[in-house]
Amino acid sequence: MSQCIALLGGSFDPVHHGHVALAALFAELLQPDQLRILPARPWQKSSLQASDAQRVAMLELAFSRQPFEVTIDLQEIERGSATYTVETLRGLRAELGDAASVVFLMGADQLQKLDTWRDWQELFALANLGVAARPGYALDQDKLPPAVASALAGRLTSPAEVRAAAFGKVCLAHTLAVDISATQVRNALGAGKDTGTDIGALLPPQVLDYIQQHNLYKS
Template identity: 35%
Template sequence: MALPTPTPTPDKLKKIGIFGGTFDPPHLGHLQLAAHFAKALHLDELLLIPSGQPWQKGSDVTPAEIRLQLTEAAGIDLAKTFLYAKIPTLIGIERIEIDRPGPSYAIDTAKALRERFGDNASLCWLMGADSLMQLDTWNSWDQLLNYVNFAVASRPQHALSDEISPKIQQLLTKHQTSDPQALENNPFGLIYIDNSLSVDISSTELRAHLKSAPSSATAAKSIPSHTLERIMNLGLYK
């Protein structure tokens, strides 16, 4: 008697997290968001991508190569967090935006990473709710979901229901899912908003506090230890 032929199943998607930012400097809020989504989305790999030329940040930005160093240092602390929490996600520090000339546009990074990983990967762009609300100011923002999913962490001062624009609301109506597993099974095109994590640390405020002697010690508590050591060694934010 012949055994039935098994029905072929599609290959499991590789799950890649993309976490871009100015990282000027990286702080514990960044690490909390990264660790949260690495665990919640069962990411195989997480890419930290400091921007090369953050075109929306003005000219008062720490040079890209230094921010890359700070991000690499933060990656050491993040790896320790993953080890302690038994999160098997691999961490990569990418200089893809630093090496690309001109302004750092998310759409260019999304296209390049989709080309690198191919169709058999779920690319999940990690961001805070404040970034989602400003999404319609990004270059070619309405094309991003053709290449990636969005995983969005809430922030206390940014209630989406109160401040969201009609364009972003329309995007959510079309693409939002309440199931994080859906991002694991779809290579692109979905938005998942996670309300269980509230990160409220600002790099802008940290830089200001680091310049002030009375508040610098308090600010230092919000910066990963290896990043803080690199900041002190380089004499940054004074």
């Protein structure tokens, strides 16, 4: 059987429990041979508050104690400019060959705006998608942009079938109950104790320690 590589990309500014939970969910569902975390310089976000080195350090801390192994893939940062997922997947497909199952992981919030991504329809010719529901973000076809719903039609299948396919398939996971955004985390950190939010419930403790030690996300 060909290898299965699962990819989780994002700005991770900062990495939080939602990211770790999404990775853990698909590590269980897909049993990939490798799970790569790809910190990005995303074109859709104008500024990042943490430096590249800080974001990578927080990722290493967040995933160091998980029961599954991850690789922090720095190619998008090393490219040195704003990144597009389709470009990264083209490079990975060239690296891994035509037979490997490549599964790009995302939350339902990203799926709902997939049609704003560069060359987004080409993604299905390069990889499979693994999409996790989040509270407040429905995965029902009628809740998606029509173009995205149309692209998904006929592609939806089980995690096992996604793992066996090189590209073009989509599996939806409805069991991710974590609803955290990096914006929510940054706002809570900036407000400090005044927010009433339990910041420890949003972040792995070692990441929170790092943020406090480096005085990050202060308003």
